[in-house]
Amino acid sequence: MILDSKIPEGSLAEKWTKHKFNVKLVNPANKRKYDVIVVGTGLAGASAAASLAELGYNVKAFCFQDSPRRAHSIAAQGGINAAKNYQNDGDSVYRLFYDTIKGGDYRAREANVYRLAEVSVNIIDQCVAQGVPFAREYGGLLANRSFGGAQVSRTFYARGQTGQQLLLGAYSALSRQVANGKVKLYPRTEMMDVVLVDGKARGIITRNLITGAVESHSAHAVLLCTGGYGNVFFLSTNAMGSNVTAAWRAHKKGALMANPCFTQIHPTCIPVSGDHQSKLTLMSESLRNDGRVWVPATQVIAEKLRKGQIQANDIKEEDRDYFLERKYPSFGNLVPRDVASRNAKYVCDEGRGVNETGEAVFLDFRDAIIRDGKSVIEAKYGNLFDMYQQITGEDPYKVPMMIYPAVHYTMGGLWVDYNLMTNVPGLYALGEANFSDHGANRLGASALMQGLADGYFVIPYTVGDYLAQSPSTKITTDHPDFLKAEKEVKDRIQKLLSIKGEKTVDFFHKKLGKIMWEYCGMARNEEGLKKAKAMIKELKSEFWSNVKVLGENEELNQSLEKAHRVADFLELGELMVDDALNRNESCGGHFREEYQTPEGEALRDDENFAYVAAWKYLGEGQEEELVKEPLKFENVKLTQRSYK
Amino acid sequence: MDLTLKIWRQKNNSDKGNFKEYKLGGVSKDMSFLEMLDVLNEELSEKGEDPVHFDHDCREGICGMCSLYINGKPHGPQQTTTCQLHMRSFNDGETITIEPWRAKSFPVMKDLVVDRSAFDRIIQAGGYVSVNTGGVPDANEIPIPKILADQAMDAAQCIGCGACVAACKNASAMLFTSAKISQLALLPQGQVERKRRAEQMVAQMDAEGFGACTNTGACEAECPKSISISNIARMNREYFTAVVSSENL
Numbered sequence: 048m049i050l051d052s053k054i055p056e057g058s059l060a061e062k063w064t065k066h067k068f069n070v071k072l073v074n075p076a077n078k079r080k081y082d083v084i085v086v087g088t089g090l091a092g093a094s095a096a097a098s099l100a101e102l103g104y105n106v107k108a109f110c111f112q113d114s115p116r117r118a119h120s121i122a123a124q125g126g127i128n129a130a131k132n133y134q135n136d137g138d139s140v141y142r143l144f145y146d147t148i149k150g151g152d153y154r155a156r157e158a159n160v161y162r163l164a165e166v167s168v169n170i171i172d173q174c175v176a177q178g179v180p181f182a183r184e185y186g187g188l189l190a191n192r193s194f195g196g197a198q199v200s201r202t203f204y205a206r207g208q209t210g211q212q213l214l215l216g217a218y219s220a221l222s223r224q225v226a227n228g229k230v231k232l233y234p235r236t237e238m239m240d241v242v243l244v245d246g247k248a249r250g251i252i253t254r255n256l257i258t259g260a261v262e263s264h265s266a267h268a269v270l271l272c273t274g275g276y277g278n279v280f281f282l283s284t285n286a287m288g289s290n291v292t293a294a295w296r297a298h299k300k301g302a303l304m305a306n307p308c309f310t311q312i313h314p315t316c317i318p319v320s321g322d323h324q325s326k327l328t329l330m331s332e333s334l335r336n337d338g339r340v341w342v343p344a345t346q347v348i349a350e351k352l353r354k355g356q357i358q359a360n361d362i363k364e365e366d367r368d369y370f371l372e373r374k375y376p377s378f379g380n381l382v383p384r385d386v387a388s389r390n391a392k393y394v395c396d397e398g399r400g401v402n403e404t405g406e407a408v409f410l411d412f413r414d415a416i417i418r419d420g421k422s423v424i425e426a427k428y429g430n431l432f433d434m435y436q437q438i439t440g441e442d443p444y445k446v447p448m449m450i451y452p453a454v455h456y457t458m459g460g461l462w463v464d465y466n467l468m469t470n471v472p473g474l475y476a477l478g479e480a481n482f483s484d485h486g487a488n489r490l491g492a493s494a495l496m497q498g499l500a501d502g503y504f505v506i507p508y509t510v511g512d513y514l515a516q517s518p519s520t521k522i523t524t525d526h527p528d529f530l531k532a533e534k535e536v537k538d539r540i541q542k543l544l545s546i547k548g549e550k551t552v553d554f555f556h557k558k559l560g561k562i563m564w565e566y567c568g569m570a571r572n573e574e575g576l577k578k579a580k581a582m583i584k585e586l587k588s589e590f591w592s593n594v595k596v597l598g599e600n601e602e603l604n605q606s607l608e609k610a611h612r613v614a615d616f617l618e619l620g621e622l623m624v625d626d627a628l629n630r631n632e633s634c635g636g637h638f639r640e641e642y643q644t645p646e647g648e649a650l651r652d653d654e655n656f657a658y659v660a661a662w663k664y665l666g667e668g669q670e671e672e673l674v675k676e677p678l679k680f681e682n683v684k685l686t687q688r689s690y691k
Numbered sequence: 692m693d694l695t696l697k698i699w700r701q702k703n704n705s706d707k708g709n710f711k712e713y714k715l716g717g718v719s720k721d722m723s724f725l726e727m728l729d730v731l732n733e734e735l736s737e738k739g740e741d742p743v744h745f746d747h748d749c750r751e752g753i754c755g756m757c758s759l760y761i762n763g764k765p766h767g768p769q770q771t772t773t774c775q776l777h778m779r780s781f782n783d784g785e786t787i788t789i790e791p792w793r794a795k796s797f798p799v800m801k802d803l804v805v806d807r808s809a810f811d812r813i814i815q816a817g818g819y820v821s822v823n824t825g826g827v828p829d830a831n832e833i834p835i836p837k838i839l840a841d842q843a844m845d846a847a848q849c850i851g852c853g854a855c856v857a858a859c860k861n862a863s864a865m866l867f868t869s870a871k872i873s874q875l876a877l878l879p880q881g882q883v884e885r886k887r888r889a890e891q892m893v894a895q896m897d898a899e900g901f902g903a904c905t906n907t908g909a910c911e912a913e914c915p916k917s918i919s920i921s922n923i924a925r926m927n928r929e930y931f932t933a934v935v936s937s938e939n940l
Contacts, residue, residue, distance in 0.1 A: 176827035177820050
């Protein structure tokens, strides 16, 4: 199998412009003859659904939450990047492109990333026009801040709730199209399968989460905007409902899954406090603009601290190790996330961790408060400080915050070409659900950018190109392929309900999460990965023979919802391990202990691994087939990433 | 901590429903309220009893999905969302009463889960600026005084959880509706449709069966995002101005 990324000809800067001219168009009067299904209503989904409806297509939008406004994009805190260069500090489309490629450790496609940087400027214009209340300076113009992995200030923000404001903007555009009758909303509805007719995606099967009804929906194209799969780790910063089900079912129907082992572990999260914990809370990366990361210089002092014999504020300046500033003087506390996380792990492994579990480092605002005053810090981060205090019971204005890395984002996802189409015709993946733009590590404030770029500015062109070449004839849901898919879904539901085993769904989820975090988390090695694979296989077979799913299908049944999701996570987990085992190099968030520089930095192997690892599902119980898409770098030079 | 939980159980929308009492031991003060319910649900599931259904998602206090009327207050004793409420706010041996949001316009679907789609329909009635994707001016071509941008942001922080409705003896949705009307009325982008928006959103709010405002301030007191009741005053002003000078003939 050969993957065609369909990257347009021409110089990097001209590709998208030329491609937009070359795509086929659907006549305005014909657009109403086409139906498009959008699954997920986060930034990518809501923006795509609204934009396509504005163009005249008939859109059906699905989400599992009770309202499209609740998708997990809403929780993004820090900001959104755009190459506006409003600060006159040397930013440009090319620099944003370069920072993103480098930040991703040279494992992303040049053409996709350049396009992302190019349309980033339009996103800010669009959001402002919608009434998104971005932070402003006294002169009335937009304010910016800086984020990890960049030396310019290009991040636009709305306090610590940028994701919320951008999503509510996209949701408002979506709501307008609902009112116009161009979008039909299906909240509390979970996608259970994608339906292929003659090899093309022609619809989906859903389960109504209130009534349990299994239903078919037919369309001319299907867009999966279903986010990432970080919840495979059980504990992550994802929402409780975030899942891989839609993407995984598409994968089992033939869509390739690319770079699944590329997981982002975010350095600044509130540390785990106990076994009861259900999720981890992120403290925005923007805090690293003013907070200084440190641990005690010696194990002895750290030991005293953990025993409560001394307090953080008692530790003298010379006994503090500001390890990021020490090791990376030019980027300091603003190194990319993978570097910051790994270094936090190193100092904790050395026995210098600062909380009871020994798995935490300080993020200290003492110096910033002395320098700028409490009110300035409060204005910038007030809501984050409040949230921290709410969760931990400690006041970060007085004592340093404690943070530790946690699973946050997945760079891997469904393989897509330049048009965001998977290898299944008519099936698209947008936002975090695809693999395309962030390589092996995503820079802060780039997820919001990608979600909205895909939805507002890329998909309206590329879906049109596909539809223009497809007949507008509709397929009814009594077509044999729909009936077959519906039956498969119903059978699976019955199977889960009929096991009536002894262990709850959460039991399996937690166990899987522990395996993934231990062996396929911040650091991986061959031996551990092989062990993990065997453990996951065993867990999976135990799940299908001993899981306890209560209740019936024909009701609101949260235990059944979870069972479906965890069943898919179990399969995905195994593929992540395969992918991590295959990639005999370290890059970005994928750190194989066997492959590191003498300083402990990720050691890439460009000769053998400068490719996208796309995996093809071959059937139940079979090993997946690896399909490689070579990455060609024509504009940037591959170098050892340095933030020193 | 050992707790007694009095929880509203209701099989579905047409079931009558009733309170059921549960004993739960070994609760840690560091747990969030929802994690405490997770523990209860694990225990119930192990015994083969139907777990207590409740809405939740982000567990970071921003998605607005969690609800729960705890000891007679929406989101419980602290001015925060239920997911951010921690067990350190309760005492050992306490009895905690947990109910769904109580409002006619938020019908109960099961146990503690309610249907808040009325809020979506209020936004659909006009909670937006009618601009299509593309073709908009450069972001910095619309300067906005910082103070107005900040006030708009204060209003825009609403998470649509519905605590305001649950807190109000009239089950009024005026705080929710006024937050969106205020955000857009304060910003230059919202001016063009200002009157139409106020009229249509208020009309939809009434059509959904939400009650009127009698200025008790319960909504503001319970709002986890500190949305100010002054937004309601602004909404009234917007609405009356719109009605007396209506372009909506």
